[in-house]
Amino acid sequence: MATVTVGSAHVHYDIEGSGDGPALLLVHGTGSGGAVVNWGRTTPRFTAGRRVVTLDLSGADRTVDDGGALTVETLAAQVIAVIEDAGTGPVDLLGFSMGSPVSAAVAALRPDLVGRLVLVAGWAYTDGDEYMRNLFTLWQRLGEFDPAGFGRSVTMTGFSRGFLNAIGREGVEELIPNMPPTPGTLRHVALDLGVDVRGLLPRITAETLVVGAAQDATVPVENSRELHAAIAGSTYAEIDAGHVMFFEKEDEFVRTVKDFLGSAAA
Structure with a gap:
């Protein structure tokens, strides 16, 4: 367990596994449970021959900050700081849901730190999808009143x-x-409502895999297809599952990611 200070945030991160392969950094999605809830079951599937880094972004319980509003850029700066502090060199970077636009921003802003990029159940622009805008607005209301x-x-x-x-x-x-509606979770939801990384996507040069969930009722799969179309040279895969595909189809998810990371390395 380690922490790195980024502005007012003391960002918690963990490193598991060992080996000479490029480190894999996993970026969690919305929810104050952070890395433990998203990656606790899946991390061991990736530790053979490589280190796996998981971090808790601001809003997650294990990272302490001033409680202010969050932006994609704020969280991207935290990911960048963890990569640099961990001393793992350029990493393979995987972002899920909210972590997907954050990871895309990291790859665009600091290409020297990202070898390969995997964007899972992500999106580029909330206001471009009325379904998502209304869903996240509903979450805000439910979080406050129900x-x-x-x-x-x-x-x-x-x-x-x-x-x-x-x-x-x-x-x-x-x-x-x-995923209780804690203040941290609701900070994430507020960020979700404001996501717009369209201007950063053309700057991504890392080899990229976009993974969509065919039955996604949180971030409809069309958003993943649009990410793929906007990132030059990216590869696309689709898993027949809901949003949290690594719970529903864990073996297929792990195989899809490993196949990409292995073929990209070759």
Whole structure:
């Protein structure tokens, strides 16, 4: 466990695994649970022969800051600081959901720090999708006035109907508390509403894989397809799952990412 100070934030990060391969840095999505909730189960699948870095962005419980409004650029600066502080050299960078535009910004602003880039269930511009704008606005309202409703909405849109039915009522009820509407989570949602990285995408030179979720009810898959179209030379893959595809189709997700990282290295 380590921390690096970026402005008012004391950014928490962890490094697991060992080996000579390029480090892989995983950037979490919306939610104050941060890296543990997103990557706790998946990180060990990537540690063979490489170090895996996970960080907690401002708004996550394990990173302390002044509680101010967040921007993509603010969080990108935190990722950059972790890469530099960890001393791992250029990393392979993977961002999920909110972490996707953040990771895209890192690759555009500091190409020297990013070897390969993976953008998972991401998007470039919230105001360009009325569904997402209204969903994030609804989350803000539920977070303020109906916390229990917030948890159910996030669960309903985070996973496909088939997955929810497969795990049954008890499994669904266990998922609901994973993303409570804490002040940190709601700071993330406010950032989600303002995302616009369209101007940065043409500056990305890293080999890039964009992964969309075909049944995504949080960030509709068309947004991933648009990211792919906007990043020159990028590769695209689509997994038949809901937004949190690495829970629903963990083996396929891991294989898709590893195949890209391996083929890009070759």
